[in-house]
Amino acid sequence: MKLRIVMIDWEYPQNGQVPGPEILDLASMGQNELMAWYLAFANGVIIELKAEGDSEEALQFIRGLALGAGSGKLMDVLPEEEKERLWLYEEGYECYVQGSDPNAAYFFVNPYPQPDTFL
Numbered sequence: 001m002k003l004r005i006v007m008i009d010w011e012y013p014q015n016g017q018v019p020g021p022e023i024l025d026l027a028s029m030g031q032n033e034l035m036a037w038y039l040a041f042a043n044g045v046i047i048e049l050k051a052e053g054d055s056e057e058a059l060q061f062i063r064g065l066a067l068g069a070g071s072g073k074l075m076d077v078l079p080e081e082e083k084e085r086l087w088l089y090e091e092g093y094e095c096y097v098q099g100s101d102p103n104a105a106y107f108f109v110n111p112y113p114q115p116d117t118f119l
Contacts, residue, residue: 001026001058002118006050006088009040018087023118026061041070044098050088050108054118059109063094066107072096082106 003024013019024037040046053059066072075095083089088108098105 001061002054003058003062004052004114004117005062007046008048008087009045010047012047012087026058037065038069041065041068041098044103044105046070046098046105046107048086048088048106048108050090050093050110052110052114052117054115055113059111059113062107062109063096066096066098066109070096070098070105070107072098072105072107 003026004021005024006019006021008019051059051062053062067074073096075097078089078095086106088106089095090108090110092110093108094111096107096109098107
C-alpha cells in the first residue's frame with residue numbers, strides 16, 4: 001500500500017513553489033513514522049494536503065487520518081473563492097476540511113486508486 005502525498009505544513013512557502021511529492025510505503029512504515037503522520041493531522045500542522053493511493057486500502061488509510069485524527073469534514077461543495085485560493089485543490093478530488101476559517105486546513109484525496117502512479 002502506497003500513498004503519494006503533496007503537503008504544505010505550518011505556512012505557505014515564501015518562494016511560491018508547491019512542494020514536491022513524497023511517496024509513503026505504508027507496508028514498511030514503522031510505528032514512529034505512523035505516529036508522526038497521526039500527530040501531523042491531529043495537531044493541525046497541515047495547511048493543505050493532496051493524496052493519491054495505489055489501492056483502496058491506502059485511500060482508506062488517508063481518509064481515516066483526515067476524518068479521525070484530523071477531525072475533518074467531507075465537503076460536498078467547496079466555494080469557488082476557496083478553490084481559487086488553495087494551492088493543491090484539484091477538481092474531482094474529495095475535500096476534507098479541518099477547522100474553520102480563517103485557519104481551516106484542507107485535505108484533498110483522489111477517490112480512485114492510481115496504481116500506475118507507483119510503477
